[in-house]
Amino acid sequence: MSFKTEVIEKIAALITAAFGLVAALAWNGAIQELFKLIFGDQSTLVAMLVYAIVVTIIAVIAVILIGRAAAKAKGEDEAAKQ
Numbered sequence: 001m002s003f004k005t006e007v008i009e010k011i012a013a014l015i016t017a018a019f020g021l022v023a024a025l026a027w028n029g030a031i032q033e034l035f036k037l038i039f040g041d042q043s044t045l046v047a048m049l050v051y052a053i054v055v056t057i058i059a060v061i062a063v064i065l066i067g068r069a070a071a072k073a074k075g076e077d078e079a080a081k082q
Helices: 003-039 045-081
Strands: none
Touching: 003 045
């Protein structure tokens, strides 16, 4: 692999990560507003803990589903090559 190709791949990965961060921040804002509707404007410790737990559960489920989809796609791709 050439240096130029490696640089382009790293830049693509960084840009993808940046878009992921922007999307995560957007979802963070949306979920925080939802919790404000549910718990009111006052940020109590309980509300903040519930928020953190819910977001963590959603993130874990999303990572598991994405990992499974990626593994399935990789398996299908390798099967097609044979």
